[in-house]
Amino acid sequence: MNDDFLPFAKPSISPEAIAEVTACLESGWITTGPRTKRFEEMLRDYLGAPHALACSSATAGLHMALLSLNLEPGDEVIAPAMTFVATLNTIVLAGGKPVIVDVVPETYNLDLDAVEAAITPRTRALMPVHFAGLPVDLDRLYAIAEKHGLRVIEDAAHAIGAGYKGKRLGSFGDTQVFSFHPNKNMTTGEGGAVTTRDDALAARLAKLRFHGIDREAWARFGKQGSPHYDIAEAGFKYNFMDIQAALGLHQLPALDGFNQRRGELACRYYGLFADQEALTLPKPQSVDYPHLHAWHLFAPLVNPEAVGMDRDSFIAKLKEHNIGTGVHYRAPHLSEYYEKTWGYQRGQFPIAESISDRVLSLPLFPTMTEAQQDRVVKAVRDVVG
Ligand SMILES: Cc1ncc(COP(=O)(O)O)c(C=O)c1O
The missing domain is CATH 3.40.640.10 (Type I PLP-dependent aspartate aminotransferase-like (Major domain))
Structure with missing residues (x-):
């Protein structure tokens, strides 16, 4: 490793x-x-x-x-x-x-x-x-x-x-x-x-x-x-x-060069994860208007049934493989303040809650090499088994 x-x-x-x-x-x-x-x-x-x-x-x-x-x-x-x-x-x-x-x-x-x-x-x-x-x-x-x-x-x-x-x-x-x-x-x-x-x-x-x-x-x-x-x-x-x-x-x-490189790496992730059932990838192609994506995050959802563990355990396993991840985001309405002060509860926003429970951000930055990206993909495959 x-x-x-x-x-x-x-x-x-x-x-x-x-x-x-x-x-x-x-x-x-x-x-x-x-x-x-x-x-x-x-x-x-x-x-x-x-x-x-x-x-x-x-x-x-x-x-x-x-x-x-x-x-x-x-x-x-x-x-x-x-x-x-x-x-x-x-x-x-x-x-x-x-x-x-x-x-x-x-x-x-x-x-x-x-x-x-x-x-x-x-x-x-x-x-x-x-x-x-x-x-x-x-x-x-x-x-x-x-x-x-x-x-x-x-x-x-x-x-x-x-x-x-x-x-x-x-x-x-x-x-x-x-x-x-x-x-x-x-x-x-x-x-x-x-x-x-x-x-x-x-x-x-x-x-x-x-x-x-x-x-x-x-x-x-x-x-x-x-x-x-x-x-x-x-x-x-x-x-x-x-x-x-x-x-x-x-x-x-x-910036435009940074964003272009982010886009290339994101596109490569789509190819590398094409047959991977562990992750559900976001679908920006689902929007029907022309746009330029800035690819700030590459944030798929973990499928716990396919992986055999929840998102947080998956993150911990990736860390053991020296792969850093982020969680963007835990839905704010599930936090103490928004529950207590504004009366929001789990169950009100099921899509956001499902993302909140399952999302993780995989490494994506302009100087990331393809070899580093391959390490991420290999680590995901190794953890999934
Ligand atoms: C959606 C969104 N809004 C606002 C902010 C706040 O940005 P800043 O850290 O510059 O205050 C962030 C930062 O992560 C963000 O992701």
Whole structure:
């Protein structure tokens, strides 16, 4: 057996990015400043977004975007049952009620029939998640939103670089939030960005991410700056650092290449697992619209009958073979907080629960070699026996 532990995800950081971080550290300006500005411009150009605002994480971006809806107690935001808990937590933190809907088994993306059925007079926004980087059917989603006068905040944490009907996510629609966490398709250490067409929202986010102050710190401390500022509203400390931007300036130009390699490896997994009954593979080919999948995750379901053990035992066995995996995700409504505070229970979202109980993320990252991928496939076969 190979002694090297193969992680399920690994960032690709180039020597140029490391040199840029060093240059930033040596420059005397390491927090929000000129590199952040350049990174935001680069992101705006890459995505074709009217506004792109970098912030400390996607969670921070979701929080601020939702807060900008000025939700009243009892106002509802609809989100999928299969997602990371940040999607739902930020609805709560912004004062809303998280209304969870089930997902479809083929793609783990939210079920748009269930979305329509969940709309009430208190619904204010829809929050789709582009699971694993596969875009939700946005024409249909936006048609539903328009019909009911709802805002849309796309949780695009998995989907930087993904496309829908020939357009990049972020270049159309209402508001999108991307993540640059180290496991994501590109990274700035931690970090995120909000893109929007809404000028007022962009102006508000620019203040909210830094205490509600009406000017960036570097505009105050520079040679031409004035040290004085006013407070527009009580804001957060959600700003993005130039150290992060130094990484981002080199990650973004490499992103399409990273995503292409992810797609090639995912495609190879489909071939290698074609005759494998232990795993049910996701079916992105089931969607009938043209799209560009970002392949953030390769997340099949374990079939306990075929494997003779449950998902967690399967993960433990793969670990014995030095293969790392992830669980994306345990459905958040099954956690203590969402059960106790919001009254959700097992049984309400059977598709998401089945995914939650059986899903595992297999290694997938741009520098993964075919030999490493073959190790994953061999380990699965060895464990299944
Ligand atoms: C669907 C989804 N939303 C939001 C987030 C939060 O991203 P971040 O870690 O940048 O706050 C994640 C991170 O894993 C995610 O997967």
